[in-house]
Amino acid sequence: MTEHFDILEILLVEDSPADAELTLRALRKANIGNHILWLQDGQEAVDFLFQEGQYAHAHTHRPRLVLLDMKLPKLSGIDVLRRIKNDPERRSIPVVMLTSSNEERDIVEAYQLGVNSYLVKPVEFQTLGEQVGRAGLYWLLANRTPH
Amino acid sequence: MPDSAYHRLRPIRSPALRRTYALAALVVLICGGGAYVAAQQLAASGRSLQHAHAALEALQTLEIRCAHASNWLGARLISGDARFREDYRQALQGILPAIEAADAALAEDPEGRRALADLKQQVQGRIDRLPAPLAPDTAGGLPAPGDASRVPALGAPDLAVSTPLGALTQRYERAVKARRALDEQRVLPLQIALGLGLLCSLVLLRLSFLRTRRDLVRREQGERELERQRRFADTLIENAPMGVFIKEAQGLTLVRVNRFVEEITGRPREQMLGKDDGQFVGSEAAPALLQSEHDLVSRKQMQSVAELQIQTVRGCRTLRVRKVLLPDEHGEVRYLLGLSEDVTEQRRAERGQRQLAETLERKSRELEAANQELESFSYSVSHDLRAPLRAVEGYAAILEEDYGGTLDEEARRFLRSIREGATRMGHLIQDLLACSRLGRQPLAVTESDTRLLVEGVWADLRGAQPGIRAQLEILGVLPPSYGDPGLLQQVWSHLLENAAKFAGKVPDPRIQLRGETHGTEAVFSIQDNGVGFDMRYYDKLFKVFQRLHSETEYAGTGVGLAIVHRVIARHGGRVWAHSEPGQGACFSFALPLSPQAPGETVEERA
Numbered sequence: 043m044t045e046h047f048d049i050l051e052i053l054l055v056e057d058s059p060a061d062a063e064l065t066l067r068a069l070r071k072a073n074i075g076n077h078i079l080w081l082q083d084g085q086e087a088v089d090f091l092f093q094e095g096q097y098a099h100a101h102t103h104r105p106r107l108v109l110l111d112m113k114l115p116k117l118s119g120i121d122v123l124r125r126i127k128n129d130p131e132r133r134s135i136p137v138v139m140l141t142s143s144n145e146e147r148d149i150v151e152a153y154q155l156g157v158n159s160y161l162v163k164p165v166e167f168q169t170l171g172e173q174v175g176r177a178g179l180y181w182l183l184a185n186r187t188p189h
Numbered sequence: 190m191p192d193s194a195y196h197r198l199r200p201i202r203s204p205a206l207r208r209t210y211a212l213a214a215l216v217v218l219i220c221g222g223g224a225y226v227a228a229q230q231l232a233a234s235g236r237s238l239q240h241a242h243a244a245l246e247a248l249q250t251l252e253i254r255c256a257h258a259s260n261w262l263g264a265r266l267i268s269g270d271a272r273f274r275e276d277y278r279q280a281l282q283g284i285l286p287a288i289e290a291a292d293a294a295l296a297e298d299p300e301g302r303r304a305l306a307d308l309k310q311q312v313q314g315r316i317d318r319l320p321a322p323l324a325p326d327t328a329g330g331l332p333a334p335g336d337a338s339r340v341p342a343l344g345a346p347d348l349a350v351s352t353p354l355g356a357l358t359q360r361y362e363r364a365v366k367a368r369r370a371l372d373e374q375r376v377l378p379l380q381i382a383l384g385l386g387l388l389c390s391l392v393l394l395r396l397s398f399l400r401t402r403r404d405l406v407r408r409e410q411g412e413r414e415l416e417r418q419r420r421f422a423d424t425l426i427e428n429a430p431m432g433v434f435i436k437e438a439q440g441l442t443l444v445r446v447n448r449f450v451e452e453i454t455g456r457p458r459e460q461m462l463g464k465d466d467g468q469f470v471g472s473e474a475a476p477a478l479l480q481s482e483h484d485l486v487s488r489k490q491m492q493s494v495a496e497l498q499i500q501t502v503r504g505c506r507t508l509r510v511r512k513v514l515l516p517d518e519h520g521e522v523r524y525l526l527g528l529s530e531d532v533t534e535q536r537r538a539e540r541g542q543r544q545l546a547e548t549l550e551r552k553s554r555e556l557e558a559a560n561q562e563l564e565s566f567s568y569s570v571s572h573d574l575r576a577p578l579r580a581v582e583g584y585a586a587i588l589e590e591d592y593g594g595t596l597d598e599e600a601r602r603f604l605r606s607i608r609e610g611a612t613r614m615g616h617l618i619q620d621l622l623a624c625s626r627l628g629r630q631p632l633a634v635t636e637s638d639t640r641l642l643v644e645g646v647w648a649d650l651r652g653a654q655p656g657i658r659a660q661l662e663i664l665g666v667l668p669p670s671y672g673d674p675g676l677l678q679q680v681w682s683h684l685l686e687n688a689a690k691f692a693g694k695v696p697d698p699r700i701q702l703r704g705e706t707h708g709t710e711a712v713f714s715i716q717d718n719g720v721g722f723d724m725r726y727y728d729k730l731f732k733v734f735q736r737l738h739s740e741t742e743y744a745g746t747g748v749g750l751a752i753v754h755r756v757i758a759r760h761g762g763r764v765w766a767h768s769e770p771g772q773g774a775c776f777s778f779a780l781p782l783s784p785q786a787p788g789e790t791v792e793e794r795a
Contacts, residue, residue: 060576060577060579060583061579061580064579064580064587067587141572142575144619144622145568145626146626164579165575165579165582165611166608166612166615167579167586167587170579
């Protein structure tokens with residue numbers, strides 16, 4: 043899955059394997075789980091997106107959607123968001139925060155940095171699946187972004 | 190002592206008065222001198238007049254004697270009686286002493302004396318020529334009897350004719366008359382001058398008396414005023430509500446202290462006067478203090494302010510002392526004025542305040558740290574506690590989904606229980622976080638229309654829970670609510686949800702809502718006709734996770750009323766409830782009507 047960079051639709055940045063698996067399952071159930079890259083920490087996400095570090099010489103694709111957890115090792119979700127939204131080329135990539143944090147200040151900060159959506163992960167798998175599926179469908183199929 | 194200065198009166202130096210005195214003296218001097226000279230002149234003039242009088246008298250006596258002799262001679266010649274010759278002789282001889290007398294009177298008149306000497310010679314000649322008493326008349330140069338042509342007229346002073354006696358007499362008569370006239374002329378101006386001088390002197394004397402009396406009265410008034418001022422100054426110094434002391438600038442010893450100083454130091458002034466401050470501050474601090482005062486005096490600074498500790502019979506006191514130099518009218522510093530306040534209590538209170546402030550600051554820092562810790566704890570809880578729950582619930586769901594078909598009913602029930610437990614715990618965490626967030630987020634207090642607020646909440650609630658059967662009745666007009674609308678919505682939401690929930694199993698569930706103003710509060714109450722609760726457990730009602738009904742009977746986490754309590758408390762209000770089992774429940778809360786009052790105090794408490 044992570045080896046194929048030819049076609050990339052969703053970049054999922056999530057440190058919890060369980061959450062990642064549940065999310066991926068939800069996306070697959072919505073039939074948008076085919077071209078997904080899962081990265082486990084913020085630094086790796088930034089390296090991938092900006093072709094730095096271990097991805098300096100790799101041929102990477104620009105994802106059509108980034109699903110970003112808030113609490114991540116090394117760089118936090120907010121830091122990754124800031125890098126993306128401060129970059130003129132990558133600013134237009136839709137970023138959806140997918141996080142456990144229901145804290146107002148996190149939501150405010152994310153929106154100030156220019157997040158496209160903010161979803162609070164519910165405990166119930168069914169609800170999570172519905173939300174993720176809807177978001178994926180919306181951003182990948184309904185929404186238009188510049189290329 | 191400065192007291193002596195008050196007694197020293199300036200002498201009266203009035204140029205007008207001096208001029209008046211000088212003028213009076215001059216006038217009196219001139220008049221006196223003039224009078225003296227005039228009196229001298231008059232006296233001299235009187236003496237010469239007296240001489241002239243005496244001379245004139247002597248000359249007139251002489252003339253009479255001469256006339257007398259002529260009479261006797263005439264009688265002799267007319268009668269021819271020889272007896273008259275003797276009388277004539279005697280008369281002639283009587284002339285001689287009169288000549289002597291006149292000569293003495295005319296001592297300073299040589300011309301007169303020559304005439305007298307001439308007369309004396311003639312008389313003597315006649316006497317000599319007279320015949321002896323019994324000799325015939327022819328002898329002696331007498332005219333012959335009957336020779337009437339040679340008989341001098343009766344009474345005619347033939348002797349005088351033969352001498353310049355008459356002229357002399359006339360001269361003296363004229364002289365006496367002229368001198369009298371002169372004296373009279375002299376006396377009048379003198380009298381006028383004397384009179385004027387006297388008058389002037391009297392006037393000036395009167396003026397100077399009046400002036401002196403006025404000055405004396407003024408001086409007396411001035412002294413009284415000065416005395417009054419001195420007493421006033423004394424009273425001021427003595428009763429000033431601060432320590433006042435005066436030191437002599439050279440030796441820096443106390444020359445005056447007031448009652449306050451006595452009170453501060455606890456010593457009578459007799460013990461302090463004449464000594465320096467060493468007696469109060471102890472031997473260690475004394476030299477520095479004296480030096481600073483010397484510096485003050487020598488540098489001619491006008492004041493110094495210092496705080497010093499003094500030993501008194503009442504222990505160590507802190508004084509705030511302000512010293513100023515007191516120069517005299519020549520700018521010479523003679524005294525040092527000190528004003529001191531006892532700031533012991535003030536400083537003690539300040540120290541206490543500082544300590545209090547430090548303690549407060551420390552507590553506040555601790556609180557801040559605790560708050561931050563709590564916040565990061567909540568943050569962690571929010572993130573990390575729910576992730577495993579999601580795994581539990583999620584994988585159970587997947588298991589059910591993917592392998593549900595191969596499991597029996599019992600196994601599927603277990604899976605459902607696992608998922609319910611996880612879901613429930615997720616809700617608990619969610620509510621707990623919401624509850625803890627209430628205390629931290631700031632209040633945005635505004636006035637809201639309570640009816641609109643309630644109706645909005647009720648509509649949302651019914652939208653989210655279509656199973657609600659209860660009817661909401663709003664009775665009367667609701668007073669406005671002052672508070673954070675978002676938080677008040679939560680309050681109404683929890684209270685209405687509770688009411689609907691606990692009335693959910695009665696045939697005709699109803700919720701009645703009332704509101705009225707009591708003094709400075711708006712009081713709202715929500716009455717339902719549900720199961721109610723037992724007042725014995727009232728204490729648990731508003732505590733987090735405390736429930737009075739089982740989960741299977743009525744779902745809930747036990748956080749709702751805790752949130753209500755917390756929100757109302759943050760607004761400075763109160764919440765209470767009343768119920769009996771099976772009789773429904775009535776929840777009430779009161780919100781302050783003043784829009785300002787709540788926020789501050791409540792935030793502290795929260």
